[in-house]
Amino acid sequence: MARLQGKTILITGGSAGQGAVEARLFSAEGAAIVICDIADEPGQRLAVEIEQAGGRARYIHLDVSKRADWEAAAAIVRAEFGRLDVLVNNAGTISRKGLMSIDIESWHRVIEVNLTGPLLGIQALAPLMRDSGGGSIINVSSTAGMTAHYDVAYGASKWGVRGLTKCAAMDLVDWNIRVNSIHPGQIWETTFQRDARPGHWEANWMVTPMGRHGQPEECAQLVLFLASDESSFITGAEIPVDGGLLAAGLMRVRAKLTDEFASGARPPLTQAGAPKADSVTS
Numbered sequence: 001m002a003r004l005q006g007k008t009i010l011i012t013g014g015s016a017g018q019g020a021v022e023a024r025l026f027s028a029e030g031a032a033i034v035i036c037d038i039a040d041e042p043g044q045r046l047a048v049e050i051e052q053a054g055g056r057a058r059y060i061h062l063d064v065s066k067r068a069d070w071e072a073a074a075a076i077v078r079a080e081f082g083r084l085d086v087l088v089n090n091a092g093t094i095s096r097k098g099l100m101s102i103d104i105e106s107w108h109r110v111i112e113v114n115l116t117g118p119l120l121g122i123q124a125l126a127p128l129m130r131d132s133g134g135g136s137i138i139n140v141s142s143t144a145g146m147t148a149h150y151d152v153a154y155g156a157s158k159w160g161v162r163g164l165t166k167c168a169a170m171d172l173v174d175w176n177i178r179v180n181s182i183h184p185g186q187i188w189e190t191t192f193q194r195d196a197r198p199g200h201w202e203a204n205w206m207v208t209p210m211g212r213h214g215q216p217e218e219c220a221q222l223v224l225f226l227a228s229d230e231s232s233f234i235t236g237a238e239i240p241v242d243g244g245l246l247a248a249g250l251m252r253v254r255a256k257l258t259d260e261f262a263s264g265a266r267p268p269l270t271q272a273g274a275p276k277a278d279s280v281t282s
């Protein structure tokens with residue numbers, strides 16, 4: 001039995017990266033897929049691909065930061081599919097600007113897409129999910145929603161997604177809607193990561209206990225579980241999919257540094273002369 005048989009699923013940011021992998025996987029598991037994005041051409045192509053493989057898919061242009069786009073999408077889904085069981089708030093953007101250098105336009109854009117977008121999506125679509133008997137909302141945050149991040153707007157937005165998830169889990173439980181967040185670490189190959197600055201990948205491998213990046217398929221498997229009825233008693237949860245980065249990355253780097261100091265590979269430090277952690281690990 002397919003794990004998502006009979007469900008209709010809307011995925012934002014579905015044209016590329018994790019969202020596109022999820023669209024294919026969820027279709028193979030029996031769901032009808034609504035792909036939403038601002039990248040129209042690849043989204044339309046993906047919908048055709050899924051239909052040609054025997055599934056049901058529809059592409060809708062949707063900028064998650066625009067309430068009118070959400071309302072239009074909700075009307076289309078209600079008219080054409082008659083129901084919605086799962087909403088994956090996956091679309092995201094990044095500014096790569098730090099605390100003291102970010103301009104206010106970049107700040108607003110990242111917050112609008114990453115944080116306001118999921119709020120607008122829930123407001124537009126939760127009533128249809130309620131009318132469908134309930135369902136599951138998965139908000140894609142990040143490990144940046146649990147630690148500091150060099151991009152201040154990205155970090156703040158992903159922390160916000162975590163808070164939004166908890167509030168929505170509380171408020172929507174009466175409509176039989178579960179709401180959870182996932183927290184990917186470094187995921188290859190996504191447009192996101194292709195643009196990262198030199199050294200970013202190598203640094204991430206070093207602080208990720210599994211010593212590698214993740215694949216979009218590994219995020220998709222987690223979202224599949226949360227979308228399916230297999231996770232029926234889980235709401236308000238936050239689940240990392242990060243190769244152990246959050247749980248054990250820091251202590252692993254400390255253990256490696258300890259070995260290096262103990263073996264003499266690194267010159268000893270005096271307490272007073274110890275550099276800050278960032279220059280120790282770089």
Ligand SMILES: NC(=O)c1ccc[n+]([C@@H]2O[C@H](COP(=O)([O-])OP(=O)(O)OC[C@H]3O[C@@H](n4cnc5c(N)ncnc54)[C@H](O)[C@@H]3O)[C@@H](O)[C@H]2O)c1
Nearest residue numbers: 013016017018038063064091092142184186187190191192
């Ligand atoms: N790639 C990683 O390493 C990583 C790590 C942690 C979290 N994430 C999160 O995972 C999610 C998916 O990203 P990805 O890794 O697949 O990257 P990706 O860049 O491949 O895909 C993001 C998609 O979102 C779409 N998008 C951007 N702005 C949009 C908007 N305003 N409205 C609708 N769609 C929009 C893009 O067109 C693109 O198709 C994002 O929320 C991202 O923050 C990614």
